[in-house]
Structures are given as structure tokens and as C-alpha cells.
Amino acid sequence: xxxxxxxxxxxxxxxxxxxxxxxxxxxxxxxxxxxxxxxxxxxxxxxxxxxxxxxxxxxxxxxxxxxxxxxxxxxxxxxxxxxxxxxxxxxxxxxxxxxxxxxxxxxxxxxxxxxxxxxxxxxxxxxxxxxxxxxxxxxxxxxxxxxxxxxxxxxxxxxxxxxxxxxxxxxxxxxxxxxxxxxxxxxxxxxxxxxxxxxxxxxxxxxxxxxxxxxxxxxxxxxxxxxxxxxxxxxxxxxxxxxxxxxxxxxxxxxxxxxxxxxxxxxxxxxxxxxxxxxxxxxxxxxxxxxxxxxxxxxxxxxxxxxxxxxxxxxxxxxxxxxxxxxxxxxxxxxxxxxxxxxxxxxxxxxxxxxxxxxxxxxxxxxxxxxxxxxxxxxxxxxxxxxxxxxxxxxxxxxxxxxxxxxxxxxxxxxxxxxxxxxxxxxxxxxxxxxxxxxxxxxxxxxxxxxxxxxxxxxxxxxxxxxxxxxxxxxxxxxxxxxxx
Amino acid sequence: xxxxxxxxxxxxxxxxxxxxxxxxxxxxxxxxxxxxxxxxxxxxxxxxxxxxxxxxxxxxxxxxxxxxxxxxxxxxxxxxxxxxxxxxxxxxxxxxxxxxxxxxxxxxxxxxxxxxxxxxxxxxxxx
Numbered sequence: 001x002x003x004x005x006x007x008x009x010x011x012x013x014x015x016x017x018x019x020x021x022x023x024x025x026x027x028x029x030x031x032x033x034x035x036x037x038x039x040x041x042x043x044x045x046x047x048x049x050x051x052x053x054x055x056x057x058x059x060x061x062x063x064x065x066x067x068x069x070x071x072x073x074x075x076x077x078x079x080x081x082x083x084x085x086x087x088x089x090x091x092x093x094x095x096x097x098x099x100x101x102x103x104x105x106x107x108x109x110x111x112x113x114x115x116x117x118x119x120x121x122x123x124x125x126x127x128x129x130x131x132x133x134x135x136x137x138x139x140x141x142x143x144x145x146x147x148x149x150x151x152x153x154x155x156x157x158x159x160x161x162x163x164x165x166x167x168x169x170x171x172x173x174x175x176x177x178x179x180x181x182x183x184x185x186x187x188x189x190x191x192x193x194x195x196x197x198x199x200x201x202x203x204x205x206x207x208x209x210x211x212x213x214x215x216x217x218x219x220x221x222x223x224x225x226x227x228x229x230x231x232x233x234x235x236x237x238x239x240x241x242x243x244x245x246x247x248x249x250x251x252x253x254x255x256x257x258x259x260x261x262x263x264x265x266x267x268x269x270x271x272x273x274x275x276x277x278x279x280x281x282x283x284x285x286x287x288x289x290x291x292x293x294x295x296x297x298x299x300x301x302x303x304x305x306x307x308x309x310x311x312x313x314x315x316x317x318x319x320x321x322x323x324x325x326x327x328x329x330x331x332x333x334x335x336x337x338x339x340x341x342x343x344x345x346x347x348x349x350x351x352x353x354x355x356x357x358x359x360x361x362x363x364x365x366x367x368x369x370x371x372x373x374x375x376x377x378x379x380x381x382x383x384x385x386x387x388x389x390x391x392x393x394x395x396x397x398x399x400x401x402x403x404x405x406x407x408x409x410x411x412x413x414x415x416x417x418x419x420x421x422x423x424x425x426x427x428x429x430x431x432x433x434x435x436x437x438x439x440x441x442x443x444x445x446x447x448x449x450x451x452x453x454x455x456x457x458x459x460x461x462x463x464x465x466x467x468x469x470x471x472x473x474x475x476x477x478x479x480x481x482x483x484x485x
Numbered sequence: 486x487x488x489x490x491x492x493x494x495x496x497x498x499x500x501x502x503x504x505x506x507x508x509x510x511x512x513x514x515x516x517x518x519x520x521x522x523x524x525x526x527x528x529x530x531x532x533x534x535x536x537x538x539x540x541x542x543x544x545x546x547x548x549x550x551x552x553x554x555x556x557x558x559x560x561x562x563x564x565x566x567x568x569x570x571x572x573x574x575x576x577x578x579x580x581x582x583x584x585x586x587x588x589x590x591x592x593x594x595x596x597x598x599x600x601x602x603x604x605x606x607x608x609x610x611x612x
Contacts, residue, residue, distance in 0.1 A: 169550070394548075411548040417519075468547050472524035473572065 005054050006479040009044035042479070061462055063406050069428055069436050071358075073377045073409035073421025074168065074216055076246045076268035078351075083338060084271060084331035093330055098322040102307060109306035112299045112323065115333045116283070122344070123245075123262050124255020125285030130324040131295045135243060137319065138263025138282030139174040139210075144316045145261060145286060145293040146208050146237050147178055152293075152314060155235065158207035162236075164193050166217060166413040168243055171210040180207060187415055191217040191370040193227060202230060208237040213257065214247050214375035216413040216421065218355060228258025237261065237290075242282075245269045246425065247352055247376035250345025260287050270332035281328035295319045350426035351376040354433060358424050361437045365444045369416055377423035379416055385444065386418055389451035393418040396443055398465055399457035403439035486608065487514045489580055493595060494604035495556045500580065501598060508557045508587045508595070512544065515608050517579045520546040526568040526575065529585040533561045537594050542584050544575070556598060559589040 028036050046054065064070070070077035088094065096108055116128035132138035143161070150158045161175035164185045172182040183201055188194040192215070209231045213221045221227065228238050240254040240262035246269045254262045266272045266281040274280065286294060296315045297308035308323075339347060352375050359368065359378040366380035385391040397407035397420070409421040424433055447454050458464060492500040498516035502509040517523065525545035535541055535555050542553035563586035568574060574582045589595075599607060 414549055414551075469522040469524060472522075472545075472547055 002057060004479060005044045005046055005051070006042075008046050008050060008054065011045055013045045013047040013050075065427075068404060068406070069424065069432055070406040071408045071422045071424050071436065072406060073218075073379075073412070073423040074212075074243050075274070075409065076243075076265070076351075076376070076423060076425055077274065077406075078246070078268075078271055078425035079427035080271055080273045080331075081335060081338065084334045087334040088327045088330045094327070096326075102305075106306055108326065109299055109308075111330060111333050112326070113301055113306055115329050115336070116299065118336055119264060119283055119285055122249055122253070123240075123242075123264065123285050124253030124257075125259075125262055126255075126288045127291040127294055127298070128283050128285040129295045129298065129319075130281070130283045130329050131318070131320045132263065132282040132284055133320050133325055134280035135241075135263060135265040135268075135282040136170040136174060138265075138284045139170055139239075139241065140177060141282075141284045141295060141316070141319050142239055142261040142263055142286075143174050143178045143180070143208075143210075144319075145284075145290050146239065147180075148293040148314070148316050149237065149290055150207055157204055158236070160205050161207050162198070162201055162209040164211065164215070165415050166191070166215050167210065167212060168216065168241060171212075171241060175210065185209070187217075191215070191219050192221055192223065195223055195226065195230075198227060199230060202234040202236065204235060206231075206234060206236045208239055208260075210239040210241060211259075212241040212244050213254070214244050214377075216244075216377075217370050217379055217416070218244075218247075218374040218377040218421075218423075219370060219372075220247075220375055224257045232258065243268065244376060247348060249348040250341065251348055255285075255287065260290055261285070266328055266332040271335040272328045272331040279325050279328060281325045281332065283324070283329075297323070299323075347426045348376070351424075354424040354426060354428055355422070357430070358422060358433055358437060361434075362440055365441050366420075376425070377421055379413070380420050380422065381416060382418040382420070385447040389447055391447040391451050391454050393420055395454045395457060396420065396440075396447070399443045399446070399454045400439060401458040402460045403442070405436060405439060486518065487580065488601045488605050488608075490601045492580070492601065493598035494601070494607075495554070495598060496607060497552075497554050499553060499556065499584075501556060501595070502583075503592075503595060506589050506592065507562070508555075508559070508589050508592075509583045510541070510553070510555060510585050510587060511583045512553060512575060512579055513604075514579050516551075517576050520544060520551060521548045522546055523572045523575050526572045526584075528564045528566065528568055529561045531561055531564050535559065535561060535587065544572075553584055555585075555587060557587055557589050557594050558591055559587040561585050562588045 065077050065079055096105055112130055116130060119128045132141045159181055160183050161180035162183050162185050163171045164187060166187050175182050185201055186194045186197040213224055215221060231238050237260040238258055240259035242262055242264035245264055263282050263284045267274045292312060292314040293316050295318055296310045296312050300307055300309045355374050355376050355378055359374055362380055367383040368380050382391060382393040382396055393410050397410045400407045411419055412421055413419060443454060492502050494500055498513045500511050500513050523544055523546045527543040529541040536558045537556055539555055540552040541555045544551050544553060565583050
């Protein structure tokens with residue numbers, strides 16, 4: 001393993017000549033007092049050349065969508081078009097200051113306004129806010145608005161949020177953070193929400209239902225209209241988790257299904273980078289009856305001028321400094337303009353086609369618990385490999401690393417044992433998918449002929465299998481010499 | 486897989502040992518085996534009033550996060566604090582390590598629980 005940058009530190013590696021101060025010195029003890037740091041900061045002292053080499057070496061070991069297929073289910077790891085990066089770096093956009101007078105940033109406001117309009121059209125909602133910085137932040141904003149809606153109507157007995165057992169973990173986490181009691185709704189044999197169980201859990205204590213459609217099994221919730229009727233009849237609201245929106249853009253709209261609030265992940269559906277190349281962006285959209293609660297300011301158009309409107313007294317307030325991750329919005333805007341309406345729809349259709357292509361080709365090799373037409377992702381399991389040779393989903397995921405692939409999401413959704421959740425987005429070619437299918441078949445083959453090979457994978461990576469149990473039980477996330485500082 | 490005769494079982498894979506009016510709650514060997522290496526246990530709150538079906542603890546393994554439910558109503562009178570420091574105890578000795586002890590309001594809810602034979606049958610059906 002390579003050394004940490006702290007271990008490469010050599011005192012006095014950096015020699016800087018700082019010119020004498022041109023302004024008077026200020027005595028910090030007066031303003032900061034006892035909080036003034038006395039000792040040295042424990043920063044590594046590594047010269048420029050070695051610092052560049054350190055991070056370049058690390059970057060070569062990373063794996064991203066520019067390296068290969070990244071079939072991480074429910075994450076929509078699609079290619080991030082380079083033209084989006086070009087647009088976000090245009091000096092007129094990258095160089096903006098959020099405090100600039102509005103008449104000098106009309107173009108930026110126009111991008112925000114039009115992006116909101118298009119997201120409304122795509123999702124079937126009435127108003128959008130671009131403020132939330134990521135999907136879970138969008139969820140938080142959305143559920144806070146649900147709470148504000150009930151509270152301002154004097155309907156204060158709604159203390160429970162319903163969440164299906166196949167939901168992303170962020171759904172119950174969000175509801176909990178907002179102060180709701182979380183109750184689980186069971187899935188039925190079809191892999192869809194069990195309507196009878198939903199009925200039995202609805203009532204005057206229920207604030208709403210958080211739902212992902214298509215769900216985490218990659219299946220479309222066929223009873224969505226009946227479900228939204230049931231939830232609304234009992235006085236609750238319907239929240240749409242946009243994690244899987246990539247399956248239905250231009251084909252079906254959450255607003256038409258009866259959802260009151262949605263969040264979308266620009267870093268999934270609209271091609272902007274995840275994580276390291278991010279940050280994310282999780283705009284949240286609402287129907288008219290929830291619009292008063294949207295974060296302020298809202299971007300509006302008065303005649304031919306774009307303005308920020310703060311005058312919404314029922315608003316839940318600001319959820320992010322300034323106006324959200326603007327650079328990400330520019331990338332998503334560029335993505336939408338580059339593809340156009342027809343292109344966005346075609347992208348979704350190809351995502352669904354790719355998922356069904358891979359699923360069909362893995363039939364007979366892996367157990368497929370819900371073996372029917374799927375949307376943008378699907379579940380296979382290691383059931384047969386476990387039964388025959390004790391090769392688990394984790395072993396298969398580790399083995400994929402040897403074939404140069406990022407593994408799919410594993411052990412999720414929680415309702416399927418030994419689950420692998422595979423999402424091959426639309427940006428993958430048939431040749432790439434065929435190569436991935438061949439890798440998966442090869443691993444299944446080895447699981448029978450030479451199970452130890454798979455159980456001890458990976459063999460060709462920089463590090464072999466890590467001790468995940470130890471890492472989870474005793475995480476050491478700080479450089480030891482820095483711990484007591 | 487061990488299924489002690491003297492215990493009662495739930496279909497969420499908890500075991501219950503009854504001592505007078507006290508119900509001792511833990512997770513089964515089947516549960517710990519399927520969870521895999523347990524890395525964190527959020528233990529119940531002492532003195533909390535709980536109703537049958539309530540989540541009283543959360544168990545995190547390398548694979549998944551799972552809730553522990555109480556099949557009986559009452560007051561949590563004892564908790565197993567050792568699990569906070571040593572979550573692996575649940576993997577090592579699932580029937581020696583309890584999660585919490587509940588002073589029961591209504592012991593008749595015990596009637597819905599499974600016997601060891603019924604639970605073994607139940608696990609076989611789960612595959």
C-alpha cells in the first residue's frame with residue numbers, strides 16, 4: 001500500500017518567502033482569546049513535486065464513469081458529457097459572484113428559471129426550487145414542506161410517515177430527521193407495494209407516503225393511481241423520490257401519478273457528475289398547494305426581467321446559502337439543451353433497453369427473483385452460487401474488480417437476499433454490455449469450477465480483500481499523530 | 486442452526502425467554518447468521534414504554550441494517566450495554582446475549598409467539 005501524505009512529510013520541504021505585511025498587525029488574542037491555536041497545525045510538509053505525484057498516483061487508482069461501466073443500481077452512473085463541463089467553465093458563468101447586482105446576472109437567472117420550467121414539464125409539477133445540494137437534501141426540503149402544509153392547516157395529529165420496505169435508506173432517515181415516526185409498508189409477491197398493507201396503515205395520523213417509482217427492484221408501481229387516491233383520501237401527501245427518474249423521462253410524469261412533491265437528482269438523471277466531480281444537486285418540485293412553502297428566494301420573470309422573489313411568508317426559508325449549486329445547474333441545463341425533449345426521452349428508453357438486455361443475458365446464470373420486464377435496473381442474486389458452492393454476492397462483487405468493473409449495488413434492496421442491483425445506463429454501448437455480461441458469466445462459471453478463486457477475489461487489484469468488519473467496528477479515519485490535536 | 490427448546494420465537498427472528506412477568510428479548514442464531522458480521526447495535530432506551538410491534542433496537546452488519554421489534558408491551562427495565570462496545574457478541578453467542586428485558590403489561594401477547602418446533606419449520610420455509 002502507498003504511504004499517506006502525512007508519512008511523506010519532511011520538515012522544511014516548503015520554503016516560502018512571504019513579503020513583509022503592508023498593513024498593521026492585529027492582536028488576535030483580543031478577538032479570539034483563549035480559542036487562539038497555540039501549537040502548530042499538524043499539516044504534512046511535502047514539496048510541490050511530491051504533492052503532485054502523490055495525488056496523481058491516487059487519481060490513477062480511482063475508478064469513475066470515464067474508466068468503464070459503473071452499474072451501481074439506483075445511482076444512475078451515466079457518462080457526464082464534456083460539453084457540460086465546458087459550459088460550466090465559461091468565464092461569464094464561472095466568474096459570477098452571488099452578490100452581483102441582478103441586472104448584471106440576467107443570463108444566470110434565465111438558466112435557473114428555464115431549468116426550473118423544464119423540470120416542471122418533465123415531472124408534471126407546478127413549481128421548482130433549485131436550492132437543495134443533493135438528493136437527500138431535496139428529500140429533507142420536500143418533507144419539511146409536507147410538515148409545513150399539515151401544520152399550517154392546523155392538522156397537527158399527523159405524526160407518521162409511511163415508507164415501503166424496498167425504499168432507499170434516505171427516506172426513513174429524512175422522515176426521522178424532520179420528526180416523523182416511520183412506519184414500513186410491506187412489498188407483496190410482485191415486488192410492489194402491498195395495497196392491503198398500505199390501507200391498514202393509513203389514517204389521520206399519517207402525514208404521507210414516500211415512494212420511488214420505478215422502485216428499487218426496477219419495477220414500475222402499477223397501482224400508483226390507486227395508491228395516491230388512498231393516501232389523498234386519508235389526508236396524506238405523496239412524496240416522489242426521484243432516484244429512479246432516469247427510467248421514465250418523457251414517458252411518464254410523477255405529477256400525473258398524483259405525487260405532491262418530487263426531488264430529482266441532477267447528478268443522476270441529468271448527467272452531472274457524482275461525488276468527486278460534483279457536487280450534487282437535488283432540486284425539489286411541488287404542486288400548487290405546496291408552492292407557498294418552497295424555499296426562498298424563487299426565481300421569477302417580470303416582463304423581460306428575471307428577479308429573486310423573497311416575498312413568500314409561509315416559506316420554510318432558505319435551505320442552502322445563495323441559490324443552490326449553480327455550476328451543477330448549468331451542466332444539467334446544457335445536458336437538457338443538448339439532448340432536447342426527444343433526446344431525453346430516447347435516453348430513458350435506452351436505459352430501460354440496456355437493463356432488460358443485460359437481465360435477459362444473465363438468465364440461467366444468476367437467480368432473477370422478479371423475472372419480468374424491468375425498467376432501468378434489475379435484481380439478480382447469488383442464491384444458486386450460495387447453494388452450490390457458498391460463493392456469496394460479496395464474493396461476486398469482489399471478483400468483478402478483477403475484470404475491471406465497478407461492482408453493482410449489493411445487499412440492497414433489503415427485502416431480497418444476496419441481492420445485486422444492476423443499472424447499466426443508456427450511455428453504455430452494446431459491446432460494453434456484452435463484455436460485462438461475459439464477466440458475470442465467467443464468474444458464475446468459476447464459482448462452480450474453482451469457488452476458492454472467487455471467494456478470495458480480488459487478485460489483481462492494488463490491495464486484496466479488505467477487512468470490512470474491522471473497518472466498520474474500529475474505523476480509524478484520522479492520521480494518528482493528529483488525533484489529539 | 487441452534488433453536489433452544491425453552492424459548493419462544495417471533496417471525497422477525499427474535500427470541501423471548503419468559504421469567505415471571507419479565508420477557509427477555511434477543512435475536513436468534515438464524516438472524517445473526519443471515520445478518521453476517523454485526524458491527525453496531527443501537528440498544529433500547531432504559532425505562533421506555535413500548536407497545537407490541539415497536540422497534541426497540543437497530544442492528545447494523547456489514548451487509549445490512551435491521552430493526553429489532555418487541556412482541557410484547559411493557560417497560561424496558563434492563564438493557565445489555567456490552568453490545569455497544571462489543572457488537573460481535575451477538576454473532577458469537579446469540580442466545581446468551583439479550584437485547585433488552587421488558588416488564589410486561591399483558592403477558593397474553595406471548596400466546597402469538599412460535600414454539601421452537603414451529604420456528605424451525607418457519608426458518609426452513611424462508612430458505
